[in-house]
Amino acid sequence: MKKNQKSMILLFILLVLFLSGCFSETGAPIAKVGEFETRKAPVAVIPSKLVKTSVASLSAVGDILIHERVYLDAQTENGYDFNPMFAEVKPFLEKSDITIANSESIVGGNEVGLSTYPSFNSPFEVADAMKSAGIDVVSMANNHTLDRGEKAIVSALKYWDKIGMTHTGASASEEERNQIPTITKNGIVFSFLSYTYGTNGIPTPKGKDYLLNRIDKAKMKTDLIKAKAASDVVVLSLHFGNEYETMPTDEQKELAHFAAEQGADLILGHHPHVLQPAEWIETTDGKRSFAIYSLGNFLSGQEGLQRQIGGILHIHAKKTIDANSTTIVLKEPSFTPTYVESQNHKNYKITLLKNADPAANQAIKDHLSLWVKDLAFDE
Structure with missing residues (x-):
């Protein structure tokens, strides 16, 4: 066994x-x-080419210029309430990841003393309403920035900081002037710069050029190169052109093309107080920048059809990262025409132009898309 x-x-x-x-x-x-x-060798697993894309949206509006008749209309027993003026267009301002506006009348607050044309100063409540309506960034470089001097500028800067509003174009120090403001959304970094042609003859205080950015090609070039290095998309606000002219001047177009060549991706025009057309700018390195030469008035006490019409520009930035490169493309520009409505200087509000004047709405569409056939209208 x-x-x-x-x-x-x-x-x-x-x-x-x-x-x-x-x-x-x-x-x-x-x-x-x-x-x-x-x-029998094991089958090799070859990873597919890594491609990552992200998209962020930006909106922009024109001049917020608070005349006396506007802030008196907003007056309450305890101060001022501008929120009802923005109520109808708030959904259009909130829809984008970032919204920028031109704060034309300095928001220096009551202590500086409220004032109207030709030397503006607005209550802090304007800033509160802008923030509540969905505005995230303000351009401060314009011909009214120095209306009430350094005190009003510093007061406005402190209040913007207090409510968490990004600002560009005016600074309280040289150190602040040299910083490039940025906001990151969906992995895309946006930077913001702002410059003005002048200040109605008011000189900048001696030794304090940092208070306000004036249009100077050499300085702009330096700032644009710095901003481009710090961000994916450079947003440039330019206060330029001739008031009440519906077409840009040759100087406006030349400066916009110069800025695009230096790295500006999105160029927002202010000052004419009426709408001017948009344009795709082809740069020598094969990229495309988008410019709108004037966004008109968004909220003001000015009268006359063209001066009461403004709007909201919308555009998307697409970032693509692969194994070899990172590319940024602006796409899908669209526009929402708006109108400042009032009755005998009362009940000011921003409404959709199509509801106020359908004929003017169609004319504005034709005007804005003169050079940009892919400009859509979001109403």
């Missing part, structure tokens, strides 16, 4: 050794081809 057990054990061992010889060290079966042995 023991002998038979030994024989069986020996037979089992031989069988195991035989079978183990038919497999590789990794367990892969060995196939014999003639007198050579080949192993």
